[in-house]
Amino acid sequence: MYCGLSHAQGPPNVLLILADDLGIGDLAVNGNRFVKTPNIDRLAGEAVCYQDFYVNALCAPSRASLLTGRDFWRTGVSGVHGGRDYVNLKEVMFPGLLQQSGYITGMWGKWHSGKTDGYFAWDRGFNEAYYATLYNHFNNVGLLNGKRVETKGWATDRITDFAVDFIRRNAAGKFFAYVPYMAPHEPWFAPDEYTEKYTRIGLSKPLATLYGMIEQLDSNVGRLLTTLKTTGTDKSTVVIFLSDNGPTRTCSRFGKLSDEDWGLRNPQGLRGAKGDIWENGIKSPLYIKWTGKTSPAVQYGLCSINDIFPTILGLAGIDIQHMHLQLDGEDLMPLEPDALRGRQKSLFISTHRPAFPEEFAQNGERTSLYHPVNAGIKEALAAGDQTIGIRNSRFKLVQQDARSGKSLFDLFLDPRETTALNTRKDIVEQLSGQLYHWFEAVKREPHAFGAPIHQIGYAGGTQTKIYACSPSEIGSRLENHDHYLGDWKKAGDYAKYGIKVCTPGKYQINLVYRIQPLHEYTFSVSADAGRVSRSIARVEKDAWFDTLFEQESAYGDMNAIGNAKIGVLQLNQDTKEVKIGLDKILIKQEPPAAFQLLTINLSRVK
Numbered sequence: 001m002y003c004g005l006s007h008a009q010g011p012p013n014v015l016l017i018l019a020d021d022l023g024i025g026d027l028a029v030n031g032n033r034f035v036k037t038p039n040i041d042r043l044a045g046e047a048v049c050y051q052d053f054y055v056n057a058l059c060a061p062s063r064a065s066l067l068t069g070r071d072f073w074r075t076g077v078s079g080v081h082g083g084r085d086y087v088n089l090k091e092v093m094f095p096g097l098l099q100q101s102g103y104i105t106g107m108w109g110k111w112h113s114g115k116t117d118g119y120f121a122w123d124r125g126f127n128e129a130y131y132a133t134l135y136n137h138f139n140n141v142g143l144l145n146g147k148r149v150e151t152k153g154w155a156t157d158r159i160t161d162f163a164v165d166f167i168r169r170n171a172a173g174k175f176f177a178y179v180p181y182m183a184p185h186e187p188w189f190a191p192d193e194y195t196e197k198y199t200r201i202g203l204s205k206p207l208a209t210l211y212g213m214i215e216q217l218d219s220n221v222g223r224l225l226t227t228l229k230t231t232g233t234d235k236s237t238v239v240i241f242l243s244d245n246g247p248t249r250t251c252s253r254f255g256k257l258s259d260e261d262w263g264l265r266n267p268q269g270l271r272g273a274k275g276d277i278w279e280n281g282i283k284s285p286l287y288i289k290w291t292g293k294t295s296p297a298v299q300y301g302l303c304s305i306n307d308i309f310p311t312i313l314g315l316a317g318i319d320i321q322h323m324h325l326q327l328d329g330e331d332l333m334p335l336e337p338d339a340l341r342g343r344q345k346s347l348f349i350s351t352h353r354p355a356f357p358e359e360f361a362q363n364g365e366r367t368s369l370y371h372p373v374n375a376g377i378k379e380a381l382a383a384g385d386q387t388i389g390i391r392n393s394r395f396k397l398v399q400q401d402a403r404s405g406k407s408l409f410d411l412f413l414d415p416r417e418t419t420a421l422n423t424r425k426d427i428v429e430q431l432s433g434q435l436y437h438w439f440e441a442v443k444r445e446p447h448a449f450g451a452p453i454h455q456i457g458y459a460g461g462t463q464t465k466i467y468a469c470s471p472s473e474i475g476s477r478l479e480n481h482d483h484y485l486g487d488w489k490k491a492g493d494y495a496k497y498g499i500k501v502c503t504p505g506k507y508q509i510n511l512v513y514r515i516q517p518l519h520e521y522t523f524s525v526s527a528d529a530g531r532v533s534r535s536i537a538r539v540e541k542d543a544w545f546d547t548l549f550e551q552e553s554a555y556g557d558m559n560a561i562g563n564a565k566i567g568v569l570q571l572n573q574d575t576k577e578v579k580i581g582l583d584k585i586l587i588k589q590e591p592p593a594a595f596q597l598l599t600i601n602l603s604r605v606k
């Protein structure tokens, strides 16, 4: 007996459903006038509904907190791309703890916690996993337990297929099924049979498509819930539903939603959108249902995505006290009305990237994009420059940036954050003190703001890829982008990458890149005392071993991307770093165009 619930049959299964960029107001149950979400509405009607539930403002930060139970900056995640989306390998993720205690664990969909060997779901506590490539909503190509798989049709349907099959196979045992859908993340796409009804009633094309996508997501949630019934696991499974961040107003396919459409998507009129620390960026539905054990209830009281980790481990009956995990989350048990009433808690809120200090900018260094954070920069990060906030049971203090100062809102009276209170300096001072103290502590965490350590020859693997946008150090002129390291223009430019050599040996090094005609670049790649070098002057096409690279939509035209063999390097057990240097550049056409480095591919050779 624990959490006040009878527990004769042992710990329950857990079905954790995560929507992507689904706003609170994207559900009919929450006041959306047009979208049809009967399955999620029914789930909400039967579940404990948490009204004051917060997530982080973007995808990778929320997934980091979900899986580790910690404020995401502590985990090494400080962005959604540019190498900032890897959860440090020393961070403990709860699926591994479930697995160790006898659960069979599975995950299918959007991982977004690291995309190279060692960081994938199957490396981090899942018995089986499908890594879906972002954001290919149709005919998704991904990795199933590390092997390339081409799925057909709508990704939302295929993700459900994987989960349904898993639940059927494991119905007799204890399972944890994590279903992080990619819907309704933009670009918005949906089958005609879902969108037509919305266009027929006069909704705009973008909104009709979005709502079609949400309805398709909803019917797939329905399939999951039906599967629990048909497999007889309905009463032995806790269902948890949430989103990872607030809604977006802009879609790459359709542009920005009109004011009218945005009003329909955001019926509560919350301030901000995905990416913001305003309420609409960070509020999410949270529904938890255990058939036969929980009663439908509306739960008030502050809680956050950090709480999911200890709650699931509590449900599973796993004692984590002795592990000293330093979680920021707390168990939400008991799943009963009023359980959180009077909960004294402060939530710390931050946007994804840290703001660099002024002196860093004055030195002529890059301050935008994803410049690596070295020890000096980390130490110099100032709380006063950051987009951060703090929320207690009633008040929320928001610091948008250094210039705008701090604004205090009474969310009890002003949930839309329309009017900053200027008379409560005492509360501002108190919350601000807490907030700044938190930031100073977080920034000193060992994993905070670090670059990934690339695992070379992980689990005996022979082929490994380092994404060029995840360096530990770069020459100051280079510019690190979402998916490539750009602006290679001058001899002396360099990038370093942290590695761990799991399987020592000789590795063939290839560079994958974009190059402009009439340019010639001589690169060297070095590790320890070894060094190989050669020039690249065109789009070469050496043998590819990539399985995800060409599928991630951001990469564009593959004909413009080269793959050149540079040479063979010995990597030893104690090799900690690979360095790419631009030794010479020959430009036969002005103005010079920048070379873009996409990946460094390593293949072990006999």
Ligand SMILES: [Ca+2]
Pocket (backbone or CB within 6 Å): 020, 021, 058, 059, 185, 244, 245
């Ligand atoms: Ca998201």
